Amino acid sequence: MKAVQLFGHRLDLLRAITQPIPEPKGNEVLVHLRATSLNYRDFALATGRYQTHLPLPFVPLSDGAGVVVAAGPQVREWRPGDRVIGHYTTAWQNGRFDERYHQSKLGGPLDGLLQEFRVLPETALVKTPEHLSDREAATLPVAALTAWNALQDLALPTGAWLLVQGSGSVSLFALQFARAQGLQVIATTTSENKMAILRELGAHEVLLTRDRPEWGKQVYQSADDRGVDGVVDVGGNVTLAQSLAALRGGGAIAMVGFLGGFDAAPDLTLPMLVKRARLLGQSVGSREHFQMMNRAISAQQIRPVIDRTFAFHEYRNAWEHVGSGSAVGKTVIDMAA
Known part of the structure; x- marks a missing residue:
């Protein structure tokens, strides 16, 4: 073979x-x-x-x-x-x-x-x-299950605001699952060419963050000027500070990726304390999680x-x-x- x-x-x-x-x-x-x-x-x-x-x-x-x-x-x-x-x-x-x-x-x-x-x-x-x-x-095995478990851990109620970053597979699955769960989604991208697919998948707002290093404030304002309730963060050290800036008090960040590498992240101690934020590390999911996710994918006919x-x-x-x-x-x- x-x-x-x-x-x-x-x-x-x-x-x-x-x-x-x-x-x-x-x-x-x-x-x-x-x-x-x-x-x-x-x-x-x-x-x-x-x-x-x-x-x-x-x-x-x-x-x-x-x-x-x-x-x-x-x-x-x-x-x-x-x-x-x-x-x-x-x-x-x-x-x-x-x-x-x-x-x-x-x-x-x-x-x-x-x-x-x-x-x-x-x-x-x-x-x-x-x-x-x-x-x-x-x-499905890695990207979809990572996104699914991130949302399960965030446990956001219907109507809550979620931030997803970019148009990679984890972010797109998170967007699809979030819309199926009745969440309001803000998506960010650095490419104008990728804005349309994010809207087609159901993002309520798509923000172009190219040349906007402080994009977290823009996301915060877009979520009723109260910040998002949860974030699916795929960048790690290069996005965590802005994810925190976008977050409302008591919100949570599911950290799922390392697109920015493994260099030390900015000092997040003060913003974590000020916002009483939770940081949830993700490692894909179990077989039981996978089976639960597939039942939801079948019920919602997600592709x-x-x-x-x-x-x-x-x-x-x-x-x-x-x-x-x-x-x-x-x-x-x-x-x-």
């Missing part, structure tokens, strides 16, 4: 390989992967921006969807022909997060899903929503936003596209193309 492995921290060290199709044993399931998708994490891993200590080589990509083709003798939940999606943090089934779960993540340190076939424990899969294609389903789809042999182009920052939504690799 065809696959890709990452041999170092440059994109030219992503290399196509051929390896045998594995056989499922015990409670394992063999999945024929039909589509995978990229997250910023995958670009950061491949370019040495994140977790450079992970053992190499490994098969990248945490997101993928396909069909069960074989199952071990102890499998009870799946049978051949079932459409499934991989669960990113395989050991996190339910309940409270444990730091040890980081070692069970697909696409580093465990081999990921940029391969034609993958054997996984039966508990590392969830059912694909019936209305979604495999390409659409492949976008992911796909920016571009690449053929398998164009995998490096897919990484470059994610790294360009130009994508609006998810970047997908069609394993059959």
